[in-house]
Amino acid sequence: MRDKKSYSFYGKSTKVPFFVPFIDKSDILEMKKTLDSTVLTNGPKLKQFETAFRKITKAKFAIGVSNATAALHLSLNAIGIKRGDEVLVPNLTFAASANSIILAGGTPVIVDVDETMNISSNSIKKAITKKTKAIMPVHFAGLSCQMDEIKDIAKANSLKIIEDCAHAIGTKFKSKHVGTIGDAGCFSFYPTKNISTIEGGMMITNDRKIAKSVELARNHGITRTLMNRYSEGKPWEYDIREPGYNYRLDEVRATLGISQLKKLDMLNQKRKNAFVYYNKFLSGINGLSTPAGLDFKDHSCHLYIIRISKNAKINRDKLYESLLKKGIITSVHYKPLDTFTVFKEKAKVRGKLVRSKELFKEILSLPLYPNITKAEQDFVIKVIRQNLV
Incomplete structure (x- = not known):
């Protein structure tokens, strides 16, 4: 002992x-430095964290948000889930997976898992109806779902794929980091996770349209970032084209994320x-x-x-x-x-x-x-x- x-x-x-969260002296030192700065949200540390996460996963875009539920919610909004749309989700997962579907206006359709505790491809096939718009595979406990099979099913039925990667930073499927295989991938940095920002999340995608939608919606739909507003022209001059949320990831937690990613x-x-x-x-x-x-x-x-x-x-x-x-x-x-x-x-x-x-x-x-x-x-x-x- x-x-x-x-x-x-x-x-x-x-x-x-x-569990015991792993936060060491170097993490704390970096957070203290950020706390001494004048910018505590919507700043350079968030951009650095997103860039570092993009490099690790090899995704084209990475958007930091307040938690993985927010990442799932915004991703579902970005692919157009609306009232009456069905999204397939495994029965063996945390409630956030299904909650995010309801928050987006859709209906979770609960299907069975296989021996690996991941969503069953056969159950997916049997559950598809005309109302089905997307599949949400959850990479349970850190083991990748059978993404080739899921992609084939999605392609054959014109369905989107939102990967729940809350357990899976570092998980790969055939050399590809999970989250880059479907339309979007959503990660959690809760204290029990493999890296932690205490609370926090990240959405990754290779789709520019999804990335832009999530980036705008996480900050009330405002078309200019805080950094941009205060460095270029009048800070109050911006537009809001769609309603959004306060799903921001602040600078202190982004700083912790940068430090944790190095480990x-x-x-x-x-x-x-x-x-x-x-x-x-x-x-x-x-x-x-x-x-x-x-x-x-x-x-x-x-x-x-x-x-x-x-x-x-x-x-x-x-x-x-x-x-x-x-x-x-x-x-x-x-x-x-x-x-x-x-x-x-x-x-x-x-x-x-x-x-x-x-x-x-x-x-x-x-x-x-x-x-x-x-x-x-x-x-x-x-x-x-x-x-x-």
């Missing part, structure tokens, strides 16, 4: 928290090392399945998810409780969309969602963060083995 015998995690003393390869490698270590000592336990066999080279390793089958000595919930008693925080990603009241009322379901319902009963996300120690992982492994072996 670390020198520190316990952590404070949302008011509870724990031995192994579910991305290191942070992702630490996660991969922890993945491999868990796999080594959890594989072969009766009734427990690990995410073995994945290509970690192109996987962001955002979540380490085990499955506890009916053949195990105890079920998933009892294992969760046992780990909790020992001071180990785990979680489940996610409660299926079709179980929430809002989506029962505002979404549609296509198919029986058999796979996602089965998975929900079995999955458990273990503690995973860049600086997790082998001693901490050993403790998690020990408690799991005590319960299942």
